[in-house]
Amino acid sequence: MSAQAQAERYPLHPFHAVLLASAVPLFLGALLSDIAYSQSYQLQWKNFASWLIPGGLIFSGIALLWALVELVRLRRRALLTILYLLLLLATWLLGFINALVHAKDAWASMPMALILSVIVTALACAATWLGFSTLRTGAGR
Amino acid sequence: MRKPLALLPAAALLGLLAACGDASDQQLYGQNPDLPDPHRGLFPTMEIARPGEWGDRRPTVPEGYTITAIATDLQIPRQTLVLPGGDILVAEGRGGGAPRLNPKDVIAGIIKAKGTTSVAGGNRLTLLRDADGDGTYETRTIFAEDLNAPYGLALVGNHLFVANQDALVRFDYRPGQTRASGPPIKITDLPSEINHHWTKSLAASPDGRFLYVGIGSNSNITERGMTAEVDRAMIWQVDAETGAHRPYATGLRNPTALAIQPGTGQLWAAVNERDEIGPNLVPDYITSVREGAFYGWPYSYWGQNVDKRVRPQDPEKVASAIRPDYALGSHVAALGLDFSVPAMGSRFAQGVFVGEHGSWNRDPPVGYKVVFVPFLNGRPAGPPVDFVSGFRDEDGTTRGRPVGVTVDPRGALIVADDLSNTIWRVTAPAASATGNTPPEETRTGAPQER
Numbered sequence: 016m017s018a019q020a021q022a023e024r025y026p027l028h029p030f031h032a033v034l035l036a037s038a039v040p041l042f043l044g045a046l047l048s049d050i051a052y053s054q055s056y057q058l059q060w061k062n063f064a065s066w067l068i069p070g071g072l073i074f075s076g077i078a079l080l081w082a083l084v085e086l087v088r089l090r091r092r093a094l095l096t097i098l099y100l101l102l103l104l105a106t107w108l109l110g111f112i113n114a115l116v117h118a119k120d121a122w123a124s125m126p127m128a129l130i131l132s133v134i135v136t137a138l139a140c141a142a143t144w145l146g147f148s149t150l151r152t153g154a155g156r
Numbered sequence: 157m158r159k160p161l162a163l164l165p166a167a168a169l170l171g172l173l174a175a176c177g178d179a180s181d182q183q184l185y186g187q188n189p190d191l192p193d194p195h196r197g198l199f200p201t202m203e204i205a206r207p208g209e210w211g212d213r214r215p216t217v218p219e220g221y222t223i224t225a226i227a228t229d230l231q232i233p234r235q236t237l238v239l240p241g242g243d244i245l246v247a248e249g250r251g252g253g254a255p256r257l258n259p260k261d262v263i264a265g266i267i268k269a270k271g272t273t274s275v276a277g278g279n280r281l282t283l284l285r286d287a288d289g290d291g292t293y294e295t296r297t298i299f300a301e302d303l304n305a306p307y308g309l310a311l312v313g314n315h316l317f318v319a320n321q322d323a324l325v326r327f328d329y330r331p332g333q334t335r336a337s338g339p340p341i342k343i344t345d346l347p348s349e350i351n352h353h354w355t356k357s358l359a360a361s362p363d364g365r366f367l368y369v370g371i372g373s374n375s376n377i378t379e380r381g382m383t384a385e386v387d388r389a390m391i392w393q394v395d396a397e398t399g400a401h402r403p404y405a406t407g408l409r410n411p412t413a414l415a416i417q418p419g420t421g422q423l424w425a426a427v428n429e430r431d432e433i434g435p436n437l438v439p440d441y442i443t444s445v446r447e448g449a450f451y452g453w454p455y456s457y458w459g460q461n462v463d464k465r466v467r468p469q470d471p472e473k474v475a476s477a478i479r480p481d482y483a484l485g486s487h488v489a490a491l492g493l494d495f496s497v498p499a500m501g502s503r504f505a506q507g508v509f510v511g512e513h514g515s516w517n518r519d520p521p522v523g524y525k526v527v528f529v530p531f532l533n534g535r536p537a538g539p540p541v542d543f544v545s546g547f548r549d550e551d552g553t554t555r556g557r558p559v560g561v562t563v564d565p566r567g568a569l570i571v572a573d574d575l576s577n578t579i580w581r582v583t584a585p586a587a588s589a590t591g592n593t594p595p596e597e598t599r600t601g602a603p604q605e606r
Contacts, residue, residue: 056467058381065258115198118260120379120432123196123465 027147031085034078035103035146041071042110042139046132053129058121064132065117072110075139079103082146095149102142110135182436185540189483191458194433200264201435203519205271205554210576213555216546218503220585223544226286226293226570227579231278233572234355235413235492235560236579237309237316241331244284244293244562244570246579250277251305251321251354257380268516271554273575279303281318283334284579291583297334300327308358308414310367312396319356319369322348324394343367344399347387350374353428355491359414360396362421367394368404368445370411370425377430377465378454389453391425391445407451407477413493413560415508417444420534426490426510427480429457431517433465439483440490442508442529442536452477482536487515488523492561492572496528499567501584507531509543509569511558524548526558526571544571544582556580 027035045067052060082100113131116124182190210225217223227233230248237245256262280303285295300318308319316329318340325340346356346369353372360367373389374380391411393404410428417424423445429438430453438457450473452459454466459479462469484490492511496504507530512523526544529536548554556573563569567584 056382058379061379062258065260069259112198114259118200118258119196119465120375120377121465122467123377123432 028081031078031081032147034074034081035143038071038075038078038106039136039139039143041067041074042106042132042136045071045113046129046136049129049132053125056122061117061121061124061128064128065114068110068114068117068132068135071135071139072107072114075103075107075110075142078146079107093149095145099142099145099149102138102145106135106138106142109138184436184439184485185483187482187536189439189458189485190436191438191461192434192436194437194464196432196434200432201517201519202264202267203521203552204267204516205514205521205524205548205557205575206552207271207273207575208549208553208555210555210578213546215544215556215580216542217544217582221501221582223580223582224291225578226291226581227282227284227296228577230282230577230579231275231280232273232574232577233282233559233579234307234574235309235357236562236570236572237311238562238564238570239311239329239331242286242289242564242566243334244564244579245299245309245316246282246284246572247306247309247318247560248278248280248282249303249305249307249321251307252351253354254350254352254374254380271516271575272557273577275577277305279305281306281309281336285334291581293581295334299334300336300340303340305354307355308369310358310360312360312364312367315396317343317358317360317367317396319346319358321351321354321356322346324356324358324367324369324399342399343396344394344401346392347371350380350384352380352384353388353410355410355412357412357414357425359416359423361423362416365396367396368392368414368423369394369401370408370414372410372412372428373453376432377463382468385454391423404447405445405449405451407449407453407455407473408445409453412491413511414445415493415495417534418495418497422534424493424495424508426484426493427451428489428491429486430454430463431487433463434486435518436486439486440488441480441484442482442490442493442510443480446478449478450476451480458483482529484510484512484527484529484540485522487518487521489513489515490523491559492526494561494563494569497563497565497567499565499584499586500563500569501567501586503541504528504543504584507536509561509563510540511561511571513557513559513574514548514554521548521552524554524557526561526569543569544580547573547575 045064048064280301281299283299284293305321316327324343357370374384390406394401413426514524527540557575560572569582571580
């Protein structure tokens with residue numbers, strides 16, 4: 016990385032880090048539950064996914080707001096930071112649509128629910144990866 | 157309340173909402189209703205009744221007919237029974253309480269509750285008496301209490317059968333009685349686990365040997381899992397003496413009202429079909445109930461139209477599914493059914509009355525009225541005719557929601573209204589003019605002309 020990029024590294028606030036990281040296992044859990052439902056037709060798996068997704072939305076939603084506020088307040092506008100924000104935004108929007116798709120009764124949610132869960136989980140992983148690499152905690156060490 | 161879910165912070169998503177199909181050229185009722193392709197947007201269509209007061213208003217009835225509120229301030233009246241002496245029994249209560257398994261259950265439950273009464277269910281039977289036959293039911297007693305969401309009622313000789321949400325019970329009854337002489341005797345338990353559709357409808361065979369109990373499904377379309385549907389979505393035949401029971405007909409999603417056709421002794425049912433696949437799917441219906449028949453739920457609807465929301469599928473069951481007799485229209489929520497008598501006036505002499513509670517999953521809404529389906533040669537013939545309407549205004553203000561309908565052989569229709577907690581009585585022209593006619597005379601007399 017260039018010296019300029021180095022200079023733009025700020026520590027990721029611990030709370031922001033927790034919010035960001037927490038969304039990943041929730042969306043991943045939803046994905047695994049969707050896979051289990053699609054394989055077994057056991058509705059309880061779908062109920063699990065239906066609760067895990069709003070959980071992921073709460074954490075990623077607050078992380079998104081936090082990142083937005085920081086972007087405005089700290090004028091931290093490196094390309095990667097904006098990309099991080101866009102990834103988080105995409106995660107949240109598709110995650111929200113995924114929650115609505117999961118509210119369709121029984122198998123009516125399939126296969127869209129599974130497809131969206133794959134995409135949302137991938138986006139959440141990418142956003143978290145990018146968030147932690149560009150806004151590295153303990154920067155300068 | 158219009159599209160409440162659209163308040164969610166996703167204005168951009170609104171474009172993805174289901175576009176309502178144009179229903180103007182579609183056949184919505186009768187023997188061969190049009191069945192459009194299933195469709196659902198990201199949000200289910202929700203158009204919930206907004207409760208209002210009756211004030212001086214009254215429901216609309218055909219010209220010459222009279223409607224009066226014969227009992228108000230009840231505790232959620234559902235079904236009624238006209239006893240031989242003319243007394244009326246009212247079953248009051250609210251059952252259900254199925255667990256909310258996912259976020260949708262929580263949100264939809266809150267929204268739908270806005271369209272119902274806030275009164276607590278009475279869990280009782282109220283008796284109404286018009287001793288002098290002037291059309292005013294001046295005596296009101298609590299016939300029985302501490303029941304569990306009573307719904308279906310049937311009288312066989314000196315036995316009064318009540319279908320609670322969890323058991324079929326029996327009271328002794330003698331004419332003139334205003335209070336039960338003791339606690340009821342249990343005939344048999346009824347399926348009550350979860351009780352998503354909790355109402356247990358009831359009818360007695362003409363010889364009184366059997367009782368038929370309608371048991372609704374435990375979900376809209378198996379979203380609580382297949383195992384929740386054991387002993388659900390069917391009509392039981394119960395031995396009145398022993399309580400022994402067996403499925404009489406299956407695949408009936410929610411058989412909310414049962415009635416025996418006079419003359420033939422044939423069992424008929426009003427059935428509520430599945431939601432969330434479009435404004436004109438799936439038609440609620442009335443049908444003569446064929447013993448041993450499978451009517452489709454959950455695997456298929458209106459015969460053999462496969463419902464792809466159900467997994468695992470069952471092609472064999474689909475192949476065996478038969479079509480019901482007569483579509484009332486999708487989402488009308490038929491909750492009451494009774495056969496008419498000549499004393500109801502010539503226009504309404506032959507056919508059935510159907511109480512339609514009204515839709516939540518359709519915009520524009522449907523139901524919220526009592527219709528008459530004319531019969532010819534014992535079969536439905538012709539479109540449904542409004543008999544009692546005016547429960548809901550164009551702006552969504554809803555003053556009442558009809559449930560049970562019961563024909564008084566003296567020439568009146570008793571309508572239970574579970575939103576305004578009222579019992580309405582609609583009298584035929586001749587009957588209202590001679591309101592004090594004893595029941596024996598009108599029953600043996602010639603059919604009255606309007």
